[in-house]
Each structure stands twice: as C-alpha cells, then as structure tokens.
Amino acid sequence: MSRSLSPLIALFALAVLYALPAIAPRAMVQDLFGILTLLVLAMNWNLLAGFAGLVSVGQQAFVGIGAYAMFAAIILMGLDPLVGVVIGGIAAAVFAVPMAFFAFRLNGAYFAIGTWVVADIARLAISQWKALGGGTGTSLPKGTAKEMAFVDGIKEMLDVSTAAAADALTYWLMLSLAVAMLVASYIFLRSRMGLGLQAIRDNENAARSVGVDPLKLKAAVFLLTAFATGLCGALAFIQITRVTPDAAFSVIDWTAFVIFITVIGGIGTLPGPIVGVVVFYALQRALADYGTIYLIVLGCLGIAVMLFARRGLWGLFTDRTGIDPLPLRHRPPRVAKPSHSA
Amino acid sequence: MSILSLRSVSKSFGALKVTDDVSFDLQPGEALGIIGPNGAGKSTLFNLITGNIAPDQGQVFLDGRDVTRTPPMQRVVAGVGRSFQIPQPFGDLTVYENLLVAARFGGGLGGREAGVFCMDILDRTGLGPVAEKKAGGLSLLQRKRLELARAMATRPRVILLDEIAGGLTDGECVELVATIRAIHAEGTAIVWIEHVLHALNSVVERLMVLNFGRMLMIGAPDEVMASAQVREIYLGIEA
Numbered sequence: 087m088s089r090s091l092s093p094l095i096a097l098f099a100l101a102v103l104y105a106l107p108a109i110a111p112r113a114m115v116q117d118l119f120g121i122l123t124l125l126v127l128a129m130n131w132n133l134l135a136g137f138a139g140l141v142s143v144g145q146q147a148f149v150g151i152g153a154y155a156m157f158a159a160i161i162l163m164g165l166d167p168l169v170g171v172v173i174g175g176i177a178a179a180v181f182a183v184p185m186a187f188f189a190f191r192l193n194g195a196y197f198a199i200g201t202w203v204v205a206d207i208a209r210l211a212i213s214q215w216k217a218l219g220g221g222t223g224t225s226l227p228k229g230t231a232k233e234m235a236f237v238d239g240i241k242e243m244l245d246v247s248t249a250a251a252a253d254a255l256t257y258w259l260m261l262s263l264a265v266a267m268l269v270a271s272y273i274f275l276r277s278r279m280g281l282g283l284q285a286i287r288d289n290e291n292a293a294r295s296v297g298v299d300p301l302k303l304k305a306a307v308f309l310l311t312a313f314a315t316g317l318c319g320a321l322a323f324i325q326i327t328r329v330t331p332d333a334a335f336s337v338i339d340w341t342a343f344v345i346f347i348t349v350i351g352g353i354g355t356l357p358g359p360i361v362g363v364v365v366f367y368a369l370q371r372a373l374a375d376y377g378t379i380y381l382i383v384l385g386c387l388g389i390a391v392m393l394f395a396r397r398g399l400w401g402l403f404t405d406r407t408g409i410d411p412l413p414l415r416h417r418p419p420r421v422a423k424p425s426h427s428a
Numbered sequence: 429m430s431i432l433s434l435r436s437v438s439k440s441f442g443a444l445k446v447t448d449d450v451s452f453d454l455q456p457g458e459a460l461g462i463i464g465p466n467g468a469g470k471s472t473l474f475n476l477i478t479g480n481i482a483p484d485q486g487q488v489f490l491d492g493r494d495v496t497r498t499p500p501m502q503r504v505v506a507g508v509g510r511s512f513q514i515p516q517p518f519g520d521l522t523v524y525e526n527l528l529v530a531a532r533f534g535g536g537l538g539g540r541e542a543g544v545f546c547m548d549i550l551d552r553t554g555l556g557p558v559a560e561k562k563a564g565g566l567s568l569l570q571r572k573r574l575e576l577a578r579a580m581a582t583r584p585r586v587i588l589l590d591e592i593a594g595g596l597t598d599g600e601c602v603e604l605v606a607t608i609r610a611i612h613a614e615g616t617a618i619v620w621i622e623h624v625l626h627a628l629n630s631v632v633e634r635l636m637v638l639n640f641g642r643m644l645m646i647g648a649p650d651e652v653m654a655s656a657q658v659r660e661i662y663l664g665i666e667a
C-alpha cells in the first residue's frame with residue numbers, strides 16, 4: 087500500500103509546489119524560495135559530508151563566487167541573468183580546483199577549517215573588486231528583472247507585476263534545481279562511483295585494496311557539488327537583487343544552517359535534507375513571533391539528534407518502519423539457477 | 429616472465445627490521461606458501477606487495493613492470509587481489525555489495541555481468557545465503573570467508589591470502605582447501621600465509637619460511653619441512 091502511495095504523494099506535492107506562484111501570495115513564494123535554496127545547499131553538503139566524508143565549512147565560497155560571477159556577467163558583460171547563473175556555477179567549479187588542491191592535503195577537522203579559511207580569503211579578495219562595489223557591494227541594475235528571459239511570458243500567464251513574475255521564475259528554477267539535485271544524487275549514488283563512495287565511507291583502506299581510488303571520487307564530488315552550489319548561490323542572489331561580500335560569503339547563512347538541516351534530517355541519507363528543511367521551515371513559522379528563539383530551538387534539536395540519532399530523523403523513521411522510498415541498496419541479480427555439477 | 433618479483437625489499441618500523449632483504453619470483457599460476465612465527469613479517473610482506481606500505485629499499489615488479497611507487501588501487505587493477513588477516517569488511521554494505529565494489533572497480537566488470545559474477549563467487553565461498561545481509565553483522569568466520577570472496581571478485585591474477593584457515597572445523601577446512609584449489613586450477617597464482625600447515629601444504633607447490641623478516645628458506649614443501657632449522661623454529665608451534 088505505502089509502496090504505491092508514496093510516489094503519488096510525492097507527485098501531488100510536487101504539482102502543488104509548481105502551481106504555487108499561481109495560487110499563493112507572493113510573500114509565500116519568496117519564503118519558499120529561501121527554503122528551496124537551503125534545500126539545494128543541504129543536498130550538496132550532504133553529498134560532501136554524508137557520502138564523501140568531506141566535512142566542508144567553506145561552501146559559502148561557492149555561493150559567493152556564484153553570486154559575484156552572475157553579477158559580473160550582468161553588470162560587466164551585459165548578459166541575461168539566467169546565463170549569469172550558469173556562469174556562476176562554472177566559476178564556482180573552476181574555483182573548486184585550486185581549493186581542492188589545498189584542502190585535500192588536510193584531513194578531518196583540518197579540512198573543515200581549511201575550507202573555511204579559503205572561503206574567507208575568497209571573501210576578502212572579492213571585497214577588492216572595485217567594479218562590483220568592493221566591500222560595500224552592489225545592486226542589480228534597474229530593469230534587470232523586467233528584461234530577464236521568460237519574465238514577460240510569465241507576467242501575462244499569471245497576470246501579475248513584473249517583480250512577481252521574476253519571483254515566480256526564480257522560484258521555479260530553484261524548485262527545478264532541487265528536483266534535479268535529488269534525481270542526480272540518486273542516480274549518482276546508485277552508480278559505480280556512488281558504490282565506491284559508500285565503500286570508502288565504511289573503510290577507506292579496504293576500498294583502496296579492491297581498486298577504489300578515494301582521492302579521485304572525492305575530488306569528483308567536490309567539483310560537482312561546487313558547481314551546483316554555485317548555481318544555487320547565483321540564483322539566490324537574482325532574487326535578493328543586491329550583493330555584498332559579507333552576505334554572499336556568509337558562513338552562517340550558507341553553511342551553518344545547512345549543516346543543521348542536514349544533521350537533523352539525516353546525514354548520509356538521501357531524503358535527509360528534505361526532512362530537515364521541512365522541520366526547519368515548520369520551526370521558523372511556529373516560532374516566528376519569538377524572534378531568533380527558533381535558532382536556539384534549532385540548535386538544541388541539532389545537538390539532540392547528533393547525540394541520540396546519528397542518522398537523523400529520517401534514519402529513525404526508516405529504522406522503525408523499514409520504509410525507504412529511495413533505496414541505495416544494490417540487489418543481487420535474479421539468476422535462473424544453473425545446476426551446479428561441481 | 430614472472431608475474432610477481434621482489435628484489436631486495438626491506439622495511440623497518442623504527443628500529444625493528446620487519447622485512448630484511450627479501451627477493452623471490454612467482455610464476456604465473458604458481459601457488460606459494462609462506463610460514464613463519466608470529467611477528468616474522470608475513471603480513472608486512474603482503475602490504476609491501478599490494479602497496480599499502482612502501483618499502484625502505486628494493487623493488488616490486490608485476491609482469492616485469494616496476495610498481496614500487498604505484499598506489500594500491502592501481503595494483504589491484506593490474507591483477508593483485510588480497511585478503512586482510514584482520515577482516516576489513518564494508519560494514520554498512522551488504523555482503524553482495526562488498527563483492528560488487530571489488531568486481532566493478534578492481535575487476536573492471538559492469539552492469540549485470542558484475543552481479544552474476546559476484547553471486548557465483550558467493551555461492552562458491554558458501555556466502556550465498558547471507559548475500560543480502562549487512563557485512564557488519566557477520567560472524568568472524570563469515571568475515572574471513574568474505575575476505576576471500578572479495579579478493580576473488582577483483583579478478584586477480586595473483587591472489588594474496590592471509591591466514592584464512594585459522595579456527596575452521598575439519599570439514600570447513602576441507603571445503604576451503606577445495607575452493608582454493610579451484611581458484612588455482614583456473615590459473616590464478618596464489619600466495620598464501622597460513623599456520624594450518626596441512627591445509628597449506630596440500631595446495632602450494634613451494635614454501636617460503638620467514639623469520640625475523642628474513643627469508644630463511646624457499647623450496648618444495650617437504651624439503652622445507654624436513655629442514656632442521658625450520659623444525660627448530662616451529663617446535664612448539666606445530667608438532
């Protein structure tokens with residue numbers, strides 16, 4: 087029953103999410119955009135830390151570089167913001183190469199601190215970029231949203247203001263990025279490389295001794311997640327419309343929240359970030375009137391989960407119920423038993 | 429040409445010389461046994477062959493190619509499979525998946541072919557019934573079998589087996605020897621470290637004795653076992 091029901095529920099939820107700009111107030115669309123941003127970041131961080139064992143605290147480097155590359159594409163090169171988003175992803179991936187050369191020399195806690203340091207160096211370097219406002223940052227030129235591809239069409243279709251149409255577009259793109267991340271992660275983790283990663287996670291020494299190259303696999307994950315994180319950062323700042331080094335390279339906004347979401351939902355599980363982001367959103371709504379108290383509650387919840395449920399709420403759920411709609415297990419092939427004569 | 433050659437390989441841990449000027453050649457399809465007291469440096473020799481440990485001196489050759497600086501994963505792809513004396517399963521993966529990693533990376537197999545290949549090995553090593561169990565939940569005996577099975581799944585041309593017969597009942601030991609003979613019959617070269625001498629000697633064509641890191645003797649098993657020196661070392665260990 088639940089087996090046939092869960093894809094239906096997922097499809098229904100997805101349809102509602104896609105229809106949201108047509109049926110919900112603009113503030114809610116903006117709200118959910120922020121949540122989806124965190125979800126995409128969390129899925130990437132989960133791949134890094136939960137599957138590749140790379141506990142990065144420097145993901146804000148890719149958000150910031152993605153955002154700034156997008157701004158540069160618009161302001162300095164006059165390109166469409168959506169092209170700018172792609173450039174943002176590429177710029178982040180390119181930056182990940184030298185960053186990996188440095189950070190991969192470090193292990194465990196040193197890797198975490200190393201990535202953080204690199205991200206901060208990137209922030210300081212970008213602060214020197216006078217053409218993009220230096221330390222005080224810059225805004226998207228007026229009319230950028232209006233001239234963005236597809237905005238006119240959406241405006242007519244939904245019968246809304248230009249600004250709302252731009253919000254709808256970025257929202258749909260972020261939602262699609264989240265869906266694409268989920269599908270891509272699933273395919274990746276079930277692939278040969280994903281299997282190798284799980285082996286490394288269990289026992290790196292033994293993995294080497296059966297032919298797995300840990301460095302190669304980890305580097306691949308590092309670069310791919312840098313690309314997706316860059317895309318996500320660029321897209322996020324189209325909606326924010328203003329960028330400063332401090333906002334774009336914020337370790338709290340782009341990494342700390344993301345870590346909590348992933349840990350609460352279930353690190354090293356595919357649906358973990360989704361569960362985590364739902365909990366995060368629910369807490370934020372429920373405690374909205376109490377200011378930043380939700381951060382304290384979130385922190386306590388995170389600590390409780392780390393102590394009592396290492397694989398998060400999703401891990402608890404699958405352990406209790408045995409339900410796992412996105413299994414990563416490889417099943418043996420069904421063989422027509424040959425009669426063993428030996 | 430020899431499939432595996434060591435030339436004057438030495439290794440020390442601090443002041444302790446664990447491998448002392450060891451040289452030997454292994455022919456394709458040959459089975460070599462290694463014996464020696466605890467701490468003689470047998471497992472270290474395996475780690476030097478697989479690249480898990482780098483030698484201080486000397487070279488390791490595979491098919492005549494110097495692999496002394498080649499990392500372990502590339503040596504696996506080149507045809508060296510190994511088991512660990514202390515089993516190192518991928519605990520969160522199933523037994524089947526443990527083999528699948530080995531077959532897809534070390535063995536270079538893909539898709540369904542890899543799956544069928546792994547199931548065949550599981551059947552041959554008696555692990556078929558626990559194929560879908562998590563490897564972390566296996567008994568020590570099953571873990572040792574998994575070490576053998578996973579090494580086989582890398583499709584080695586030389587397989588290195590480190591004490592896989594200890595603690596088996598007579599029946600189980602007979603089964604294990606049959607499995608290893610079958611691997612040997614398929615043309616795979618074998619280097620087998622074992623304290624259970626009757627099992628070892630029923631498979632290998634040559635026997636090497638290590639003592640304090642030095643290669644004391646290498647030759648036909650009965651000649652080696654007849655040597656006074658070896659009897660002296662083994663007195664009290666194996667009557």
Ligand SMILES: Nc1ncnc2c1ncn2[C@@H]1O[C@H](COP(=O)(O)OP(=O)(O)OP(=O)(O)O)[C@@H](O)[C@H]1O
Pocket residue numbers: 441446464465466467468469470471472473513
């Ligand atoms: N990584 C290491 N660091 C320091 N000393 C080591 C290391 N590995 C092995 N040794 C030491 O080297 C010596 C040889 O160890 P090795 O495991 O090769 O012996 P062995 O012949 O396999 O013994 P056993 O029959 O007990 O398995 C031992 O004294 C051991 O304590």
Ligand SMILES: [Mg+2]
Pocket residue numbers: 470471472513590
């Ligand atoms: Mg040993």
